Amino acid sequence: MAQTAAHADTQQHPIKLYLVVWGWLFILSTCSYLVDYFNLEGTLRYSLILLFMMLKAGLIVAVFMHLAWERLALSYTILVPVGAVLVFVGIMAYEADYTFLTRLEFFAPGP
Template sequence: MASEGHQQHPLRVYLWIWFLLFVLSVFSYLVDYVGMEGYLKWTLITLFMLMKAGLIISVFMHMVWERLAIISVVLVPPGVLLFLMGLMMLESNHTLVSRLTFFAN
Protein backbone atom coordinates (compact mmCIF):
# COMPACT_ATOMS: atom_id res chain seq x y z
CA MET A 1 0.00 0.00 0.00
CA ALA A 2 1.24 3.42 -0.87
CA SER A 3 0.95 5.80 2.02
CA GLU A 4 0.32 9.45 1.37
CA GLY A 5 2.87 11.68 3.05
CA HIS A 6 1.48 14.83 4.56
CA GLN A 7 3.80 17.71 5.12
CA GLN A 8 3.65 19.03 8.65
CA HIS A 9 4.73 22.62 9.18
CA PRO A 10 6.56 23.50 12.38
CA LEU A 11 4.50 25.07 15.14
CA ARG A 12 7.03 27.91 15.23
CA VAL A 13 5.69 29.23 11.89
CA TYR A 14 2.15 29.50 13.22
CA LEU A 15 3.25 31.08 16.50
CA TRP A 16 5.28 33.66 14.58
CA ILE A 17 2.26 34.51 12.39
CA TRP A 18 -0.01 34.79 15.45
CA PHE A 19 2.54 37.17 17.00
CA LEU A 20 2.65 39.27 13.82
CA LEU A 21 -1.17 39.39 13.71
CA PHE A 22 -1.22 40.54 17.32
CA VAL A 23 1.36 43.28 16.62
CA LEU A 24 -0.53 44.50 13.54
CA SER A 25 -3.76 44.58 15.56
CA VAL A 26 -2.06 46.63 18.26
CA PHE A 27 -0.81 49.09 15.62
CA SER A 28 -4.31 49.30 14.16
CA TYR A 29 -5.81 50.11 17.56
CA LEU A 30 -3.02 52.60 18.31
CA VAL A 31 -3.88 54.55 15.17
CA ASP A 32 -7.34 55.14 16.60
CA TYR A 33 -6.13 55.60 20.20
CA VAL A 34 -3.57 58.27 19.26
CA GLY A 35 -6.34 60.25 17.62
CA MET A 36 -5.28 60.37 14.00
CA GLU A 37 -7.94 61.76 11.71
CA GLY A 38 -8.73 61.89 8.04
CA TYR A 39 -7.14 59.99 5.19
CA LEU A 40 -4.02 59.08 7.19
CA LYS A 41 -6.10 57.21 9.78
CA TRP A 42 -8.12 55.27 7.21
CA THR A 43 -5.08 54.54 5.07
CA LEU A 44 -3.16 53.09 8.01
CA ILE A 45 -6.12 51.05 9.26
CA THR A 46 -6.74 49.69 5.76
CA LEU A 47 -3.03 48.92 5.31
CA PHE A 48 -2.88 46.98 8.59
CA MET A 49 -6.11 45.15 7.70
CA LEU A 50 -4.74 44.11 4.29
CA MET A 51 -1.46 42.97 5.86
CA LYS A 52 -3.34 40.82 8.37
CA ALA A 53 -5.55 39.38 5.63
CA GLY A 54 -2.47 38.57 3.55
CA LEU A 55 -0.85 36.73 6.46
CA ILE A 56 -4.02 34.77 7.17
CA ILE A 57 -4.50 33.82 3.52
CA SER A 58 -0.88 32.90 2.93
CA VAL A 59 -0.23 30.82 6.05
CA PHE A 60 -3.50 29.64 7.60
CA MET A 61 -5.12 28.93 4.23
CA HIS A 62 -1.80 27.37 3.07
CA MET A 63 -1.53 29.56 -0.03
CA VAL A 64 2.20 30.06 0.45
CA TRP A 65 2.71 26.32 -0.14
CA GLU A 66 0.30 25.95 -3.09
CA ARG A 67 0.97 25.88 -6.80
CA LEU A 68 0.80 29.03 -8.88
CA ALA A 69 -2.37 27.80 -10.62
CA ILE A 70 -4.33 27.59 -7.38
CA ILE A 71 -2.99 30.93 -6.18
CA SER A 72 -4.07 32.51 -9.48
CA VAL A 73 -7.56 31.02 -9.23
CA VAL A 74 -8.01 32.43 -5.74
CA LEU A 75 -6.31 35.83 -6.02
CA VAL A 76 -6.84 37.00 -9.62
CA PRO A 77 -10.67 37.35 -9.52
CA PRO A 78 -10.67 39.66 -6.46
CA GLY A 79 -7.88 41.68 -8.11
CA VAL A 80 -9.95 42.08 -11.26
CA LEU A 81 -12.97 43.10 -9.18
CA LEU A 82 -10.91 45.73 -7.35
CA PHE A 83 -9.67 47.07 -10.69
CA LEU A 84 -13.24 47.30 -12.02
CA MET A 85 -14.37 49.01 -8.81
CA GLY A 86 -11.63 51.60 -9.36
CA LEU A 87 -12.87 52.20 -12.90
CA MET A 88 -16.43 52.63 -11.61
CA MET A 89 -15.21 55.16 -9.03
CA LEU A 90 -13.52 57.20 -11.77
CA GLU A 91 -16.65 57.03 -13.93
CA SER A 92 -18.90 58.05 -11.05
CA ASN A 93 -16.77 61.13 -10.37
CA HIS A 94 -16.96 62.12 -14.05
CA THR A 95 -20.74 61.57 -14.05
CA LEU A 96 -21.19 63.67 -10.89
CA VAL A 97 -19.16 66.56 -12.29
CA SER A 98 -21.01 66.52 -15.62
CA ARG A 99 -24.43 66.42 -13.90
CA LEU A 100 -23.52 69.28 -11.56
CA THR A 101 -22.30 71.30 -14.55
CA PHE A 102 -25.43 70.57 -16.61
CA PHE A 103 -28.01 71.08 -13.86
CA ALA A 104 -26.32 74.15 -12.35
CA ASN A 105 -27.50 76.24 -15.31
Protein backbone atom coordinates (compact mmCIF):
# COMPACT_ATOMS: atom_id res chain seq x y z
CA MET A 1 0.00 0.00 0.00
CA ALA A 2 2.81 2.45 0.90
CA GLN A 3 4.64 1.56 -2.29
CA THR A 4 1.57 2.41 -4.38
CA ALA A 5 1.25 5.78 -2.64
CA ALA A 6 4.93 6.53 -3.30
CA HIS A 7 4.46 5.85 -7.01
CA ALA A 8 1.38 8.08 -7.11
CA ASP A 9 3.39 11.05 -5.79
CA THR A 10 6.08 10.85 -8.48
CA GLN A 11 5.82 13.01 -11.57
CA GLN A 12 5.46 11.25 -14.90
CA HIS A 13 6.59 13.06 -18.02
CA PRO A 14 4.66 12.44 -21.22
CA ILE A 15 6.27 10.04 -23.68
CA LYS A 16 5.80 12.70 -26.39
CA LEU A 17 8.47 14.85 -24.69
CA TYR A 18 11.04 12.06 -24.94
CA LEU A 19 10.13 11.33 -28.55
CA VAL A 20 10.47 15.01 -29.51
CA VAL A 21 13.87 15.21 -27.80
CA TRP A 22 14.95 12.00 -29.52
CA GLY A 23 13.86 13.52 -32.84
CA TRP A 24 15.89 16.68 -32.19
CA LEU A 25 18.92 14.58 -31.24
CA PHE A 26 18.55 12.71 -34.52
CA ILE A 27 18.30 15.98 -36.47
CA LEU A 28 21.35 17.47 -34.73
CA SER A 29 23.36 14.28 -35.31
CA THR A 30 22.39 14.42 -38.99
CA CYS A 31 23.59 18.03 -39.15
CA SER A 32 26.91 16.98 -37.60
CA TYR A 33 27.23 14.28 -40.25
CA LEU A 34 26.41 16.78 -43.01
CA VAL A 35 29.28 19.01 -41.87
CA ASP A 36 31.62 16.16 -42.81
CA TYR A 37 29.65 15.20 -45.90
CA PHE A 38 29.93 18.69 -47.41
CA ASN A 39 33.66 18.86 -46.59
CA LEU A 40 33.45 22.07 -44.62
CA GLU A 41 36.87 23.12 -43.40
CA GLY A 42 38.52 25.46 -40.96
CA THR A 43 36.84 27.45 -38.26
CA LEU A 44 33.35 26.96 -39.71
CA ARG A 45 33.69 23.17 -39.47
CA TYR A 46 34.85 23.14 -35.87
CA SER A 47 32.37 25.81 -34.82
CA LEU A 48 29.43 23.88 -36.27
CA ILE A 49 30.57 20.59 -34.77
CA LEU A 50 30.98 22.19 -31.34
CA LEU A 51 27.62 23.95 -31.65
CA PHE A 52 25.78 20.72 -32.50
CA MET A 53 27.66 18.87 -29.75
CA MET A 54 26.71 21.48 -27.13
CA LEU A 55 23.07 21.50 -28.25
CA LYS A 56 22.86 17.71 -28.02
CA ALA A 57 24.54 17.68 -24.61
CA GLY A 58 22.18 20.39 -23.39
CA LEU A 59 19.12 18.43 -24.50
CA ILE A 60 20.39 15.26 -22.86
CA VAL A 61 21.22 17.00 -19.59
CA ALA A 62 17.98 18.99 -19.50
CA VAL A 63 15.52 16.21 -20.33
CA PHE A 64 17.06 12.79 -19.76
CA MET A 65 18.97 13.83 -16.62
CA HIS A 66 15.94 15.88 -15.46
CA LEU A 67 17.94 19.06 -14.91
CA ALA A 68 15.14 21.14 -16.44
CA TRP A 69 12.91 20.26 -13.48
CA GLU A 70 15.47 20.74 -10.72
CA ARG A 71 15.82 23.73 -8.46
CA LEU A 72 17.68 26.71 -9.83
CA ALA A 73 20.45 26.34 -7.23
CA LEU A 74 21.23 22.80 -8.42
CA SER A 75 21.26 23.94 -12.03
CA TYR A 76 23.69 26.74 -11.16
CA THR A 77 25.86 24.28 -9.24
CA ILE A 78 26.26 22.19 -12.38
CA LEU A 79 26.25 24.85 -15.11
CA VAL A 80 28.35 27.68 -13.61
CA PRO A 81 31.58 25.63 -13.24
CA VAL A 82 31.23 24.33 -16.80
CA GLY A 83 30.70 27.88 -18.05
CA ALA A 84 33.72 29.08 -16.08
CA VAL A 85 35.88 26.34 -17.59
CA LEU A 86 34.74 27.33 -21.10
CA VAL A 87 35.58 30.99 -20.40
CA PHE A 88 39.02 30.03 -19.09
CA VAL A 89 39.67 27.82 -22.13
CA GLY A 90 38.81 30.80 -24.36
CA ILE A 91 41.16 33.05 -22.41
CA MET A 92 43.95 30.47 -22.65
CA ALA A 93 43.42 30.08 -26.40
CA TYR A 94 43.69 33.86 -26.84
CA GLU A 95 46.80 33.98 -24.64
CA ALA A 96 48.36 31.09 -26.59
CA ASP A 97 47.95 32.98 -29.86
CA TYR A 98 49.48 36.10 -28.33
CA THR A 99 52.42 34.13 -26.92
CA PHE A 100 52.99 32.35 -30.24
CA LEU A 101 52.99 35.60 -32.23
CA THR A 102 55.28 37.29 -29.70
CA ARG A 103 57.76 34.42 -29.94
CA LEU A 104 57.67 34.53 -33.72
CA GLU A 105 58.51 38.21 -33.63
CA PHE A 106 61.21 37.89 -30.97
CA PHE A 107 62.94 34.81 -32.38
CA ALA A 108 62.60 35.78 -36.06
CA PRO A 109 65.91 35.85 -37.88
CA GLY A 110 67.30 39.36 -38.16
CA PRO A 111 67.96 41.19 -41.43
